[in-house]
Amino acid sequence: MTTQNSVSHMAFVRARAGCSQPLGARLSTLITPSRQAPGCLHFALQQSQCDADLWLVSGLWVNQQAMDAYFNSPAMAIFAELVQDLVVSSLDFHTFREVSAAQATERCMAKVHKLAG
Numbered sequence: 579m580t581t582q583n584s585v586s587h588m589a590f591v592r593a594r595a596g597c598s599q600p601l602g603a604r605l606s607t608l609i610t611p612s613r614q615a616p617g618c619l620h621f622a623l624q625q626s627q628c629d630a631d632l633w634l635v636s637g638l639w640v641n642q643q644a645m646d647a648y649f650n651s652p653a654m655a656i657f658a659e660l661v662q663d664l665v666v667s668s669l670d671f672h673t674f675r676e677v678s679a680a681q682a683t684e685r686c687m688a689k690v691h692k693l694a695g
Contacts, residue, residue, distance in 0.1 A: 583676075584619065585645050589635040589657075590670040597665045598631045604656060604665070605633055611653050612637060617644020631667070645673070 593601040605623050612621040617640040626632035639645035648654070660666045 583641040584638060585642050585676070586638045586674045587636065587645060588672050588674070590668075591633045591635060591660070591666055592668040593631040593633070594665060594667045595631070598625075598633075601660065601665050602633060604660060605635060608635065608653055608656060612648070615644075615648050615651065615653075617641065618648070642675075 591601065591605065602623075602625060609621065609623055612618060615621075618637060619640060620636075620638040622634075622636050624634040624636070626634070637645070637648070639648065657669065661669065
């Protein structure tokens with residue numbers, strides 16, 4: 579069960595031409611150790627259904643400290659290796675925090691401007 583403190587990450591990883599299979603194989607080595615990492619609630623590796631070169635690595639963590647510890651773990655070295663080995667064409671990495679409905683509405687309402695009527 580998640581709490582208000584849960585955080586997540588999503589990394590969209592695009593393989594260089596002809597490198598999708600080796601990229602997927604190397605990314606798959608993250609699954610078991612990541613799922614066993616302290617504070618990991620969920621970890622997944624997915625491949626796009628319409629673009630075989632696009633992979634998604636996502637994780638859900640109990641809090642920011644758990645995710646930070648994971649980012650500083652040896653498992654994360656694989657991303658630097660993939661870029662260095664020229665297997666990756668692009669890497670788009672984002673982190674997120676959970677917000678309540680009130681927080682989400684508050685932020686949205688603050689940016690809404692009435693244009694007419």
